[in-house]
Amino acid sequence: MEQKPKIAFFQCQWCLYAPEDQEWVDTQLPVNIHLIKVPCTGRIDPLFILNAVQGGAEGVVISGCLPEKCHFKEGNLAARRQLAEFSSFLDYVGYDQERVRFVWLDLQDRGRIQRELAEFERKLSKLTPAKTLATRISLNEGGAND
């Protein structure tokens, strides 16, 4: 069986309005998807994304709230400006922009996160594996740090 692409999934803790969705994300996420829960998309530093990419993530998903729906009023606005630019900057140095996906969720988007993740995974498996920036050596392979 072919290996599924590794995905880092940054999730704003407020963006999944339906408890079923949150339940699914918390407990039934496929093993190739690594969940990082954040208090708000504004908390996501570009460094987090770079670290995921360097650690071998073939795709990064960022899910957050729509404008005006942010729990902290404007965290998502700040995040969108920075992270959209960062993904295009990563493209500039050779990491495909298609591999960074934003999902801005609204109140009625029940069940959408599952569809988005599945669709993104299909898209990633069609792309050729990206290893250009996956340069981190893990600790058990003699790397400098984790």
Add this chain to the structure above:
Amino acid sequence: MTELENQIRTEAERLLREGLVDVVVAFRKEDAPLRPQPAFFTRVEDLENLVYDGLCANNLANYLTRFPDETRVGMLVRGCENRSVNALVVEKQHSRENLTLIGIPCTGIIDWRKVVEHTGEDIFGYEDSPDTLTVRARHQTYQLPRQELLHPSCQRCIHPNPLSADILLGEPLPEGDPALIRERVESFEALTRAERSAYFKLEAERCIRCYACREACPMCYCEECFVDHNSPRWTESGTSPAGTHAWHIIRAFHQTGRCTSCGACERACPMDIQMTYLTDKLGKDMWDTYQFETGLDHKTQPPFAAFTLDDKKHFQAGGAQS
């Protein structure tokens, strides 16, 4: 002593004598030829050491954050330095009232490494004039064309004139062509992803992590840089590919909407690593997306600090692009 130098000295002397400033930040002659050094003048007697020519390579705005807000600083500024000062004032690193900017239209900074390459022997002295650089070396005197010796960032300079100097010395110069920076970024963007990646790696992996680029940059004034932080450690700290890539990507990204493209980072780099192609790309994006150019005034916040609800129309389901 050139006419311009004389004018700078006169102005600096006046500011110090009248007590309008506590310190004048400018350049001083150094024993090593080709390398005038930044200097802080607090006494009128010291001003005889003040020099100014095309080999003054540092961005003096870098030293602004050394002084507390109350210190009245007089500073020699060229076009790029003036914009850096403006960007620092926006970020509340110094109050504009306590600043006196002595502006000089800049004809470009000469890359001393190019001079050494051209002559290839010990250099004893030099004279800078508008068109040629006269270099006295051990065996002969060289007349080098100034335009060829300029640092690449200065060849692409858009605003050679200080935009908001309090005192302007010398004649204003014509504005540069913004297309030069754009063309460079666009030609890099036109390469395939593999080629871009290869070029980035070739440059970044030469890095010895000395952080000279950070120390030379006026906008890198954080007390603790992300690479110095060790609990948690954000990036690998050695010269491994992961460490050098992360440093070059994030250093450049932290300059988004703040870099004035002065090229001080490249001039400081002992490994001759290209860095402005990264920051220029971010600058170009800021202009294309938000019509923002760094340092044109001392009030406008950079785009990453000035988000508004108007961004709403850029949010797209699943899309990264605005």
